[in-house]
Amino acid sequence: MSGDATLNVTVTAIRPPGPALPPMFSRYKEQVEQALFRAVPAPPDSQLYLVMRYHLGWADRHGQPAKEPVSQGKALRPTLCLFACQALGGEPEQAGPAAAALEIIHNFSLLHDDIQDRDIERRHQATAWTVWGEPKALVAGNAMQSVGDLALLSSADGQVSAQTALRLSAILTESYLEMIEGQCLDLDFESRTGITTEEYLHMIACKTGALIRCSLEVGATLGADNPAATQVFARFGQCLGRVFQIRDDYLGIWGDPVATGKAVGNDIRRRKKSFPVVYGLEHATGAARDELLRIYRQEALTEADVGQVLALLEGAGASQMSQRLIQDNADQAIRELDGVSLPGWARLEAEQLVDFLARREF
Amino acid sequence: MSGDATLNVTVTAIRPPGPALPPMFSRYKEQVEQALFRAVPAPPDSQLYLVMRYHLGWADRHGQPAKEPVSQGKALRPTLCLFACQALGGEPEQAGPAAAALEIIHNFSLLHDDIQDRDIERRHQATAWTVWGEPKALVAGNAMQSVGDLALLSSADGQVSAQTALRLSAILTESYLEMIEGQCLDLDFESRTGITTEEYLHMIACKTGALIRCSLEVGATLGADNPAATQVFARFGQCLGRVFQIRDDYLGIWGDPVATGKAVGNDIRRRKKSFPVVYGLEHATGAARDELLRIYRQEALTEADVGQVLALLEGAGASQMSQRLIQDNADQAIRELDGVSLPGWARLEAEQLVDFLARREF
Numbered sequence: 001m002s003g004d005a006t007l008n009v010t011v012t013a014i015r016p017p018g019p020a021l022p023p024m025f026s027r028y029k030e031q032v033e034q035a036l037f038r039a040v041p042a043p044p045d046s047q048l049y050l051v052m053r054y055h056l057g058w059a060d061r062h063g064q065p066a067k068e069p070v071s072q073g074k075a076l077r078p079t080l081c082l083f084a085c086q087a088l089g090g091e092p093e094q095a096g097p098a099a100a101a102l103e104i105i106h107n108f109s110l111l112h113d114d115i116q117d118r119d120i121e122r123r124h125q126a127t128a129w130t131v132w133g134e135p136k137a138l139v140a141g142n143a144m145q146s147v148g149d150l151a152l153l154s155s156a157d158g159q160v161s162a163q164t165a166l167r168l169s170a171i172l173t174e175s176y177l178e179m180i181e182g183q184c185l186d187l188d189f190e191s192r193t194g195i196t197t198e199e200y201l202h203m204i205a206c207k208t209g210a211l212i213r214c215s216l217e218v219g220a221t222l223g224a225d226n227p228a229a230t231q232v233f234a235r236f237g238q239c240l241g242r243v244f245q246i247r248d249d250y251l252g253i254w255g256d257p258v259a260t261g262k263a264v265g266n267d268i269r270r271r272k273k274s275f276p277v278v279y280g281l282e283h284a285t286g287a288a289r290d291e292l293l294r295i296y297r298q299e300a301l302t303e304a305d306v307g308q309v310l311a312l313l314e315g316a317g318a319s320q321m322s323q324r325l326i327q328d329n330a331d332q333a334i335r336e337l338d339g340v341s342l343p344g345w346a347r348l349e350a351e352q353l354v355d356f357l358a359r360r361e362f
Numbered sequence: 363m364s365g366d367a368t369l370n371v372t373v374t375a376i377r378p379p380g381p382a383l384p385p386m387f388s389r390y391k392e393q394v395e396q397a398l399f400r401a402v403p404a405p406p407d408s409q410l411y412l413v414m415r416y417h418l419g420w421a422d423r424h425g426q427p428a429k430e431p432v433s434q435g436k437a438l439r440p441t442l443c444l445f446a447c448q449a450l451g452g453e454p455e456q457a458g459p460a461a462a463a464l465e466i467i468h469n470f471s472l473l474h475d476d477i478q479d480r481d482i483e484r485r486h487q488a489t490a491w492t493v494w495g496e497p498k499a500l501v502a503g504n505a506m507q508s509v510g511d512l513a514l515l516s517s518a519d520g521q522v523s524a525q526t527a528l529r530l531s532a533i534l535t536e537s538y539l540e541m542i543e544g545q546c547l548d549l550d551f552e553s554r555t556g557i558t559t560e561e562y563l564h565m566i567a568c569k570t571g572a573l574i575r576c577s578l579e580v581g582a583t584l585g586a587d588n589p590a591a592t593q594v595f596a597r598f599g600q601c602l603g604r605v606f607q608i609r610d611d612y613l614g615i616w617g618d619p620v621a622t623g624k625a626v627g628n629d630i631r632r633r634k635k636s637f638p639v640v641y642g643l644e645h646a647t648g649a650a651r652d653e654l655l656r657i658y659r660q661e662a663l664t665e666a667d668v669g670q671v672l673a674l675l676e677g678a679g680a681s682q683m684s685q686r687l688i689q690d691n692a693d694q695a696i697r698e699l700d701g702v703s704l705p706g707w708a709r710l711e712a713e714q715l716v717d718f719l720a721r722r723e724f
Binding site for chain 2: 046047048112115116134135136138139140141142143145146147149150153156161162163165166169170173174176177180181183184187188
């Protein structure tokens with residue numbers, strides 16, 4: 001038994017460590033947090049805002065400030081927004097309210113996702129709907145969407161013109177409408193088996209890609225009055241969205257349990273129709289395909305089923321194909337950047353970012 | 363038996379008919395409908411928009427145009443918006459996108475309300491969540507909120523300046539954030555019995571009043587660049603909101619079944635904590651109070667309970683107090699209008715409107 005344990009440790013240690021979070025995340029961290037604090041008020045006696053502040057990890061369920069604020073995640077979207085702004089010569093301060101808006105909208109979608117997926121834990125705490133019930137979590141999510149909108153509209157209080165604030169507001173709203181469309185498609189996929197990879201890629205372009213693209217588009221608009229450069233950042237963002245989500249899908253199945261905090265095959269256990277599964281169902285043939293279909297038609301999967309799916313996906317080339325798709329989109333993202341002239345530091349950081357998103361372990 | 367039937371008919375006929383819908387509703391009806399059609403797109407193969415169009419009564423569950431579009435209700439909010447605009451000398455056409463936004467936001471709240479209240483029928487058709495399931499109805503509601511926002515932002519495509527569009531967008535978003543706050547308070551009331559009438563009036567000022575006030579505020583802003591006049595319309599709207607909701611509460615208990623389509627005591631049967639019930643629980647004393655509390659602590663009410671509550675509310679003066687509060691706020695609404703100079707037709711129509719909302723039977 002101790003031999004097995006040693007073996008496990010060795011296997012984990014052999015795996016090369018994933019890349020560290022690029023420096024842009026720590027550079028903007030404090031600014032993002034301050035912008036968020038400004039955007040989400042804390043009126044006394046308002047349960048609505050309490051639910052929001054709890055969901056953001058700022059307060060416990062009684063409204064007491066969290067002793068150790070729960071990890072906010074990477075704050076990817078606001079970081080992208082501030083980076084795009086600064087890369088094009090703007091002051092990142094100008095983009096603070098927009099960055100906060102993006103993080104708030106992202107969190108509104110998570111709050112409602114938790115209700116829909118009946119998830120009971122997020123960021124190591126009980127999900128809001130399990131604490132306050134579904135109706136209140138639902139309205140708190142709605143309120144959060146509005147608070148995000150107001151944060152963006154407040155951009156015009158600073159040096160941003162009314163025209164620009166209005167345009168940004170339309171870009172943000174259209175993007176999260178696309179995100180919601182993606183959520184609806186995703187819900188549809190739950191009850192289907194014949195999903196093509198093309199359909200899947202369209203769904204994630206909406207559900208995940210739209211807000212990531214929007215983050216860069218909004219940041220670029222605030223950084224420079226240069227529509228061509230903004231379009232470059234938007235296309236860069238489309239590629240990043242695919243890299244981010246397919247890597248997420250990859251990690252959900254083959255991620256290092258030490259880094260992800262989840263067991264190998266976790267998304268298989270949850271019967272999640274992520275890219276590798278969609279690809280496997282599309283490309284497996286004969287008995288392998290029949291076996292995959294049989295397993296996914298079940299209400300719940302045994303550990304033997306999970307092992308079997310892992311083997312079948314490997315056989316169908318799903319792991320290899322996921323990694324190829326990630327790399328292709330990472331390469332494409334870098335090529336898109338050739339369309340805009342960036343200072344050396346920004347180009348380098350953009351490349352670090354792409355590399356991180358493509359190879360991250362967390 | 364036939365004698366009984368005759369008696370019922372006679373009783374119904376004795377009640378004086380309520381006032382008819384004032385002419386402003388029919389005058390703006392077509393414009394409201396056209397603005398709504400423009401604001402809610404119908405992309406093919408989008409289930410998200412299908413749910414919205416179904417909820418609005420425009421399509422059946424398969425996406426076929428409704429043979430006979432289901433009644434859209436009175437379209438109170440867009441009508442108020444167009445009226446305020448025209449009363450202050452503006453072109454109602456300018457306010458079309460804003461009017462559509464108000465009706466869409468109102469409908470988004472109904473879509474989510476149906477999920478929370480587990481209501482299975484609205485406007486004589488099955489509610490969206492019963493047709494597509496809760497998760498899809500939820501995301502369709504979210505999308506509807508965004509579609510409403512976009513409609514308002516599109517005001518700037520016409521003759522409205524970016525500054526004004528931005529200001530209106532903030533007013534709308536802040537108002538429906540207040541509406542959501544009201545929904546949260548209302549959810550809280552469900553599990554409480556010691557609600558004061560003051561708390562109740564605050565809740566409805568948020569839940570119902572905010573969007574009604576906003577409709578007039580937005581319309582007035584579009585009608586004239588006159589902040590003082592806008593403030594008058596906002597205060598007029600606050601009074602109207604109370605008139606509208608307390609009359610709604612009154613009709614939910616004592617409304618004419620022929621006009622409302624619901625049985626007498628309907629809101630008592632549903633254990634709804636509307637104004638008369640809150641007032642009754644607050645003002646009943648001794649055995650009457652104990653009996654009310656006993657009945658409302660039950661999970662479900664018998665017909666005998668309903669009859670008993672009707673008698674107890676009458677005894678506590680709840681019906682009389684509801685009517686007094688409606689009249690007081692109607693009078694106050696008219697007095698507010700003295701703060702602005704309106705053309706004769708507009709003043710007359712505003713008075714008709716107040717009278718209708720205070721005495722309506724439907």
